[in-house]
Amino acid sequence: MSETKEEHREYKTDEDFDRAFFKDIERKTNIWQCIQCGTCTASCESGRWTALKTRSIIRKVCLGDLTVLKDPDIWLCTTCYNCYERCPRDVRPTDVIMELRNYATKLGNISPNHRAVVGYLQKFGHAVPINDEVRKRRVELGLEELPPTAFKFKQEGDDKDLKKFEEHLFDLPPVEDKEEKKEKKEEK
Amino acid sequence: MVKEKTFAFFLGCLMPNRYPAIEKSTNYVMEKLGYEMLDMERATCCPAPGVFRSFNKVDWMVAGARNLCIAEQLDADILTVCNGCFGTLQEINKHLKENEEHREMVNEKLKLLGDYEFQGTIDVRHVAEVLGYEIGPWGIEDHIIRKLNVKAAIHYGCHFLKPTRIREIESSEGPTIVEDFVEVLGIESVRFKEQLTCCGAGGGLKAYSGDASMTIFGEKMKNIDNVKPDIILDICPFCHLQYETGQDYLNKNKGCNYDYPVIHLSQLVAYCMGMDQEFVGLQYQLMGRDFIFGGEDVIKEEEEAV
Amino acid sequence: MTVEEKVKKTDEIKGEADSKYEEEPRIGVFVCHCGHNIADTVDVAKVAEYAKNLPNVVKAEHYMFMCSKPGVQMVKDSIEELGVNRTVVASCSKNQHGRTFANAISEMGLNKHRHQQVNIREYNSWVHKKEKAKATYKATRLVEAGVNRARKLEDVETRRVATTKAALVIGAGIAGLRSAHDLAELGIPVYLIEKLSTIGGHMTQLNKTFPTLECPQCSISPLTNGVANHPLVELYTNAQVKSVEGSMGNFEVEVEIKPRYVKDNCTSCGECAAHCPVEVSSEWDSGMAVRKAIYKAYPQAIPATYIRDKKNCIECNTCINVCPVQAIDFSMQKETKTFKVGSIVVAVGYDEYNPTEIEPYHYGQEGYEDVITQLKLERMLAPGSLTNSQLLRPSDAKIPKSVVIIQCVGSRNDQVGNVYCTGVCCKFAVKNARIVKEMYPDSDVTICYIDIRTPGLNFEELYKSAQEVGVRFIRGRPSEIIRDPVSGNLEVIVEDTLSMTPLQLKADMVVLSAAMVPPEGIGPLGSKLHVLRSKEGFLKEFHIKMNPTLSSKGGIFLAGAIQGPKDISESVAQAGNAAALAAAPLVKGYIEREMLVPSVDFDLCVRCGLCKTVCAPAAIEINDDGTPMVNEIACKSCGMCMPACPTGAIQLINFSDEQLLDEIIAISGGGVICEDEL
Amino acid sequence: MSCENIEPEVLEKMENIVVFMCNECGQGSANTAGVARMAYNPAIRIVRVQCTGQIGPIQIMDALSNGADAVACVGCCLGACHFFNGNVLSMHRIKLLKKVFKELGYSDQFVNQYTSRAAEGETAVGDFEDIVIRLATAIREEGTIKDGC
Ligand SMILES: Cc1cc2nc3c(=O)[nH]c(=O)nc-3n(C[C@H](O)[C@H](O)[C@H](O)COP(=O)(O)OP(=O)(O)OC[C@H]3O[C@@H](n4cnc5c(N)ncnc54)[C@H](O)[C@@H]3O)c2cc1C
Ligand SMILES: Cc1cc2nc3c(=O)[nH]c(=O)nc-3n(C[C@H](O)[C@H](O)[C@H](O)COP(=O)(O)OP(=O)(O)OC[C@H]3O[C@@H](n4cnc5c(N)ncnc54)[C@H](O)[C@@H]3O)c2cc1C
Numbered sequence A: 001m002s003e004t005k006e007e008h009r010e011y012k013t014d015e016d017f018d019r020a021f022f023k024d025i026e027r028k029t030n031i032w033q034c035i036q037c038g039t040c041t042a043s044c045e046s047g048r049w050t051a052l053k054t055r056s057i058i059r060k061v062c063l064g065d066l067t068v069l070k071d072p073d074i075w076l077c078t079t080c081y082n083c084y085e086r087c088p089r090d091v092r093p094t095d096v097i098m099e100l101r102n103y104a105t106k107l108g109n110i111s112p113n114h115r116a117v118v119g120y121l122q123k124f125g126h127a128v129p130i131n132d133e134v135r136k137r138r139v140e141l142g143l144e145e146l147p148p149t150a151f152k153f154k155q156e157g158d159d160k161d162l163k164k165f166e167e168h169l170f171d172l173p174p175v176e177d178k179e180e181k182k183e184k185k186e187e188k
Numbered sequence B: 001m002v003k004e005k006t007f008a009f010f011l012g013c014l015m016p017n018r019y020p021a022i023e024k025s026t027n028y029v030m031e032k033l034g035y036e037m038l039d040m041e042r043a044t045c046c047p048a049p050g051v052f053r054s055f056n057k058v059d060w061m062v063a064g065a066r067n068l069c070i071a072e073q074l075d076a077d078i079l080t081v082c083n084g085c086f087g088t089l090q091e092i093n094k095h096l097k098e099n100e101e102h103r104e105m106v107n108e109k110l111k112l113l114g115d116y117e118f119q120g121t122i123d124v125r126h127v128a129e130v131l132g133y134e135i136g137p138w139g140i141e142d143h144i145i146r147k148l149n150v151k152a153a154i155h156y157g158c159h160f161l162k163p164t165r166i167r168e169i170e171s172s173e174g175p176t177i178v179e180d181f182v183e184v185l186g187i188e189s190v191r192f193k194e195q196l197t198c199c200g201a202g203g204g205l206k207a208y209s210g211d212a213s214m215t216i217f218g219e220k221m222k223n224i225d226n227v228k229p230d231i232i233l234d235i236c237p238f239c240h241l242q243y244e245t246g247q248d249y250l251n252k253n254k255g256c257n258y259d260y261p262v263i264h265l266s267q268l269v270a271y272c273m274g275m276d277q278e279f280v281g282l283q284y285q286l287m288g289r290d291f292i293f294g295g296e297d298v299i300k301e302e303e304e305a306v
Numbered sequence C: 001m002t003v004e005e006k007v008k009k010t011d012e013i014k015g016e017a018d019s020k021y022e023e024e025p026r027i028g029v030f031v032c033h034c035g036h037n038i039a040d041t042v043d044v045a046k047v048a049e050y051a052k053n054l055p056n057v058v059k060a061e062h063y064m065f066m067c068s069k070p071g072v073q074m075v076k077d078s079i080e081e082l083g084v085n086r087t088v089v090a091s092c093s094k095n096q097h098g099r100t101f102a103n104a105i106s107e108m109g110l111n112k113h114r115h116q117q118v119n120i121r122e123y124n125s126w127v128h129k130k131e132k133a134k135a136t137y138k139a140t141r142l143v144e145a146g147v148n149r150a151r152k153l154e155d156v157e158t159r160r161v162a163t164t165k166a167a168l169v170i171g172a173g174i175a176g177l178r179s180a181h182d183l184a185e186l187g188i189p190v191y192l193i194e195k196l197s198t199i200g201g202h203m204t205q206l207n208k209t210f211p212t213l214e215c216p217q218c219s220i221s222p223l224t225n226g227v228a229n230h231p232l233v234e235l236y237t238n239a240q241v242k243s244v245e246g247s248m249g250n251f252e253v254e255v256e257i258k259p260r261y262v263k264d265n266c267t268s269c270g271e272c273a274a275h276c277p278v279e280v281s282s283e284w285d286s287g288m289a290v291r292k293a294i295y296k297a298y299p300q301a302i303p304a305t306y307i308r309d310k311k312n313c314i315e316c317n318t319c320i321n322v323c324p325v326q327a328i329d330f331s332m333q334k335e336t337k338t339f340k341v342g343s344i345v346v347a348v349g350y351d352e353y354n355p356t357e358i359e360p361y362h363y364g365q366e367g368y369e370d371v372i373t374q375l376k377l378e379r380m381l382a383p384g385s386l387t388n389s390q391l392l393r394p395s396d397a398k399i400p401k402s403v404v405i406i407q408c409v410g411s412r413n414d415q416v417g418n419v420y421c422t423g424v425c426c427k428f429a430v431k432n433a434r435i436v437k438e439m440y441p442d443s444d445v446t447i448c449y450i451d452i453r454t455p456g457l458n459f460e461e462l463y464k465s466a467q468e469v470g471v472r473f474i475r476g477r478p479s480e481i482i483r484d485p486v487s488g489n490l491e492v493i494v495e496d497t498l499s500m501t502p503l504q505l506k507a508d509m510v511v512l513s514a515a516m517v518p519p520e521g522i523g524p525l526g527s528k529l530h531v532l533r534s535k536e537g538f539l540k541e542f543h544i545k546m547n548p549t550l551s552s553k554g555g556i557f558l559a560g561a562i563q564g565p566k567d568i569s570e571s572v573a574q575a576g577n578a579a580a581l582a583a584a585p586l587v588k589g590y591i592e593r594e595m596l597v598p599s600v601d602f603d604l605c606v607r608c609g610l611c612k613t614v615c616a617p618a619a620i621e622i623n624d625d626g627t628p629m630v631n632e633i634a635c636k637s638c639g640m641c642m643p644a645c646p647t648g649a650i651q652l653i654n655f656s657d658e659q660l661l662d663e664i665i666a667i668s669g670g671g672v673i674c675e676d677e678l
Numbered sequence D: 001m002s003c004e005n006i007e008p009e010v011l012e013k014m015e016n017i018v019v020f021m022c023n024e025c026g027q028g029s030a031n032t033a034g035v036a037r038m039a040y041n042p043a044i045r046i047v048r049v050q051c052t053g054q055i056g057p058i059q060i061m062d063a064l065s066n067g068a069d070a071v072a073c074v075g076c077c078l079g080a081c082h083f084f085n086g087n088v089l090s091m092h093r094i095k096l097l098k099k100v101f102k103e104l105g106y107s108d109q110f111v112n113q114y115t116s117r118a119a120e121g122e123t124a125v126g127d128f129e130d131i132v133i134r135l136a137t138a139i140r141e142e143g144t145i146k147d148g149c
């Protein structure tokens, strides 16, 4: 799919789509059963206020429209599962969006903030690491200063758990300059 | 067989690292109710279902299974106090118990992380479900020494009940488990419009787009403000964080003037069971620092008189 | 031959089993050239030669056209001259000329079933043109299989059973009434059984009926009166089927009739109800009106006799005292009657789906009184309703300024397990939307739909007419109805999928187009009748296209919505067909069947009953001693019971394991002579 | 994959393939195929039965032990059985049988269930071709069932 071409025309041809690409999603969910009823969008708490339109995302996956992987909208889902609960055809849109995010991540379409969260997990074993103030509070409340999680062991010099996390889990593709700039623009 | 009346206490991230008072309260409540709480040493983030599952579902399952293995080694069911932790661990646990192919795949990868193998011997519980169904309103009455007189807007959050076919707790369209339970603590649940919608924090949205998250939350707060509760009662530290920082944000940026104390179910129950307000930890929170749980002494006396 | 002669002739054929053929099989084999059709590919001479050497074969010939007069004569002659008692013709398919030869041997006094047709044309020469050697070898296999089969063929007799000239119709909705009336007009006495106190079914509850927007009472009353007064129809209301025995042509049905507590001399004056102190919600009005404990469902109800609702009656005896004709009798008891009938028509209709299951719509919950179903809407708009035919919100009796209609409630929904499209709700939704919009032009009427399905003559026109009067159509399925606890206002949340816009529609009233689902109690009724149900719970037709009116059991026919959701015209059409099919054997007076049925070897039978469980036409009954008994009239000769039997005790005649084995041995390549001999 | 790509030595090993066809759509479709002169492998042998629901493991094993290389049942389309639901019963039986074959260490491609439409000869021929293709795969992998037995 060439991007320059797209800018000049409204219509699309078969070449603009890659239906085989989402075979995996087809296998795991029921996207082909979608009747485009819109229950998902109407259920969507995010979509009411943001650009996320669940139904049209499902449609794009059915068509094999790969632009959906670059669509920032897929990151607006709060995983509230309302659509999943209410879809009359059991399409499980939340799962579809999760799968799409997995694909997008593989392609490097991941926001810097999310990258940072992965970094925290690998470094501290927590998506939200502890800070000095909370350490103090813990003591005041009569709790141990550090909870007995992997991070405490790291502090005590036993780093093997988190090292392994870093080595084996959530290996993200390196940041591409172009992507990063784009992301940053969007942030602003 | 797992040990009875014993839980492997899964802390997660937000509770120990932001709201230790919830940790304190949960320990207090469960121990008073006669449960033994075991530390899960070397546990990590659950990992959070919204963000980490979005990046790589397999790795999410592996990291989650690692936490499950720690509890399996303790021979105890896991107790969580967070919808996210519950969501992740309950779902992975159930899925790996059922799906042999994935179990093998995950176990293969677990070996890389250390001496772990998922067996599928334990269950994952949420404190709201343990209190609501196992202890029950009938069981807590003997243990409370204070009754409040407070109107609460109850927020269930999403992942405690949904997806219902995996959680199998209660319908997500009209749950009553928490209402029914806290009624005996003297809490009156006030219904508000779109009560069961999301707080706007999940799915990595808070990290991805604070603005979008706050728009959703702003609507939620408007509906809560319409019914003027005394407190906001939640069952998840992540929702807790959203309600705390969100009110603050709206006050600062949208000209609002909210000051609703945000209280986790564990904090509330601990207080009613006799923990001092100082340990409930409102003084550490952003909202409702001045809130005093209504007339505890009076009620205490009444209770004693009965 | 005239038609009558033909009928007479078939009547005469009786081919009783004849003991004189119990001797050694003598088989005649005839291989046909079919001109070039077979002979060009298959070496017919070789095949005939091969057949000669097979055991019991006394004659093997090949001939240009076996179906020609001389060919058929050859077969006949062999019987006369050589005492051949089983014939094998290897030629075309059984459908084409199988009957020619079977008839020929029957003319010679042999049982038709002693002929074995072997197809070496369609199954062989025509499809293996290029492989002559292989085709010839295949022909020998097929012929040998045919000979093996012929060797053990048994006679099958044809039996005739007299039928009982009476029919039972269950359910007196539009479909049941139509069937009952048609049957009676064909001269057949009919017992019509209705569960409720009044006949007419759902149709009488409707306000106006599409596509013409006619008054349903006006259309149905000639039929209800016609049935109620027909000399050949015996009507029983408050009645339910208790048990059904027997099969096609001869059923015995037990019916339980609950007492009305009012005798037939009731003049329908209404004094009793006027004085009765008890008021309850009226079922017939779908809860949109009240009635007394002694009541008549609606003014035109048939039978017109009042009825006392024992459950709600406080036994104050006021009614007894005020009745001018002493019609009220609390001592009436329930009765059980037994009817002997030849055919049964089941027309028990449907129920409206109860939408409480779809929780986001909050139907029936406190605060959501203004969420109603279409049937309730029909009752509200109907003449003489509690609201005087006006549309008023149940919560505050105000005329709604905005009405939102939601489609596909309980249909097309995997979550509630109804995948089917009801097919009627789009039609009644546009009907009612148009009616409401015409009544209240200032109110907004909106239909939220996934697809509008209005196929057929007049229905798209109806859809268009609704658009013309200004009904708003939004393509999207609402996710939920929310109520503001402070203001009490309802909002319908829906995406307008065509513009990709989530909408929050203010709704003073919401009408749910609920699905049509199988009626309550259909499970037990189905088992009493021994008919199978579809996975959706409706009674399943025998074949969806070729026989949508017959049930899985012979002699029991389906009419109307019980076979699947239908509108009135379709129900009536099917009901007429059901009546015709049900009448046929009764008018003729008998059923004739070849006894191609299984028999049970009681020494082998271990009384497990497994055969019964697979027999779809419910032709197997279990005797008191646990042994199965095949009802020869009900059996459809499918043989499904055979593999179900763990001991091989039950065997279909001429398709028994033993008979098939002989055929299989030959056809699988095992046999007398090896391939290389060819 | 089509029948044309099957190696001659594999094809040669297919001598007798027994196909039980029901009296309705099964027979009908094979007749239609014949009338339309649609060629197929001459190893295909059709046995006429009332309904595929009549065929059980006994018949199938009888055929296999008497020299059949493969066995199949061809009935009406699901939902259109002329005897109500015999084809579904047969399908379940064959599924079970396939499992048994697998457990015993044989290929599960020796027995199969198909449907066809009386008016369309292609459906029957398509079924026959599929039988042959599956059998070819099995033969390539494990040899004929005769060798195995
Ligand atoms: C809201 C709504 C609007 C409609 N509008 C139209 C319209 O405008 N035009 C149109 O053509 N169609 C319309 N229909 C469809 C129409 O109602 C049906 O097509 C028709 O009523 C079907 O008739 P029936 O006789 O098969 O079933 P029913 O009318 O349901 O009759 C079945 C009868 O059997 C009785 N019964 C049930 N169980 C038993 C039992 N166990 N023993 C004895 N008796 C039993 C019932 O009491 C009932 O009297 C509408 C349907 C709905 C829900
Ligand atoms: C493309 C297509 C696909 C379809 N697919 C399906 C499907 O999958 N399933 C389904 O259920 N339905 C299907 N249908 C519908 C189906 O074809 C009809 O429902 C059915 O054929 C109607 O049967 P009929 O006997 O009423 O009419 P016809 O089949 O049209 O028969 C009418 C007969 O009357 C004869 N005739 C006409 N005029 C005269 C005259 N003046 N005198 C004497 N004889 C006359 C005609 O020659 C004809 O033989 C399909 C229709 C189409 C167009």
Ligand code: SF4
Pocket: A033, A034, A035, A036, A037, A038, A039, A040, A041, A054, A055, A058, A083, A086, A087, A088, A089, A090, A091, A092, A093
């Ligand atoms: S709710 Fe389900 S069927 Fe409807 S549009 Fe969404 S995914 Fe498709």
Ligand code: SF4
Pocket: A040, A043, A044, A045, A046, A047, A054, A076, A077, A078, A079, A080, A081, A082, A083, A084, A093, A094, A097
């Ligand atoms: S799960 Fe995501 S897409 Fe679905 S309704 Fe919730 S926010 Fe919307």
Ligand code: SF4
Pocket: C262, C265, C266, C267, C268, C269, C270, C271, C272, C273, C306, C322, C323, C324, C325, C326, C327, C328
């Ligand atoms: S029962 Fe008596 S009072 Fe009642 S309607 Fe009949 S005749 Fe009149």
Ligand code: SF4
Pocket: C272, C275, C276, C277, C278, C293, C294, C308, C309, C312, C313, C314, C315, C316, C317, C318, C319, C320
């Ligand atoms: S006896 Fe029963 S039916 Fe008669 S008036 Fe009294 S309550 Fe009504």
Ligand code: SF4
Pocket: C407, C408, C409, C411, C412, C420, C421, C422, C423, C424, C425, C426, C427, C450, C451, C452, C453, C513
């Ligand atoms: S007829 Fe219309 S409303 Fe009814 S189920 Fe079908 S599409 Fe839905």
Ligand code: SF4
Pocket: C455
């Ligand atoms: S006219 Fe035919 S194609 Fe068009 S909507 Fe109607 S049924 Fe479908």
Ligand code: SF4
Pocket: C597, C598, C614, C615, C616, C617, C618, C619, C620, C630, C634, C635, C636, C637, C638, C639, C640, C641, C642, C652
């Ligand atoms: S052959 Fe057997 S299964 Fe088939 S109808 Fe007759 S008794 Fe029932």
Ligand code: SF4
Pocket: C600, C604, C605, C606, C607, C608, C609, C610, C611, C612, C626, C627, C628, C644, C645, C646, C647, C648, C649, C650
């Ligand atoms: S299945 Fe066989 S053994 Fe069992 S009851 Fe029927 S005939 Fe007897």
